[in-house]
Amino acid sequence: MHLMKKSIKKSTKALFNMVPILISILLLIGLLDSFLSKNVYEKVFGHGTFLDSIIGGLFGSISAGAPVNSYILGGEFLKNGVGLTAVTAFIVTWVSVGVIQLPIEGKILGMKFAVIRNISAFVLAIFVALITSFIIKIGV
Numbered sequence: 158m159h160l161m162k163k164s165i166k167k168s169t170k171a172l173f174n175m176v177p178i179l180i181s182i183l184l185l186i187g188l189l190d191s192f193l194s195k196n197v198y199e200k201v202f203g204h205g206t207f208l209d210s211i212i213g214g215l216f217g218s219i220s221a222g223a224p225v226n227s228y229i230l231g232g233e234f235l236k237n238g239v240g241l242t243a244v245t246a247f248i249v250t251w252v253s254v255g256v257i258q259l260p261i262e263g264k265i266l267g268m269k270f271a272v273i274r275n276i277s278a279f280v281l282a283i284f285v286a287l288i289t290s291f292i293i294k295i296g297v
Contacts, residue, residue: 175223175225178222178226202238202243203238206240206242206287206290207283207287209239209240209242210243210246210286210287211283213234213242213243213247213250214246214247214254214279214282214286215250216247216250217246217248217250217251217254218250218254218275219256220251221255224251224252227247227251227252230247231244231245231248240290241289241293242286242289243286245285246282246283246285249281249282249285249286250278250279250282253278253282254279254282255275256275259272259275262274
């Protein structure tokens with residue numbers, strides 16, 4: 158019972174620590190939404206499913222933050238006309254590829270391993286995005 162109370166206390170504390178981050182992300186999205194027109198999204202994306210998935214994957218790879226924030230950003234991308242494949246690639250690379258963390262990961266696990274892991278995660282993220290989009294389009 159003591160372990161359960163400790164776990165609930167830790168989870169509650171983590172949730173409350175995440176609230177300011179979520180609020181700041183929502184404020185940032187609101188700010189960007191007022192400054193960026195839909196044309197910006199159309200210029201960056203809209204080059205075909207495969208290329209859009211790579212672009213979304215690149216944005217996710219260089220971004221850093223809590224995984225829960227990627228869903229908020231992904232929802233905003235979808236709302237502004239970005240395709241599902243690009244958004245899926247963005248979300249998957251956000252949580253699996255870490256360009257910003259690469260130097261630290263390289264020091265801990267070895268640079269060769271870190272680079273191969275990140276490249277593999279990126280390629281697999283693109284594959285997952287394409288498969289996910291295909292499955293949703295055929296309605297399975």
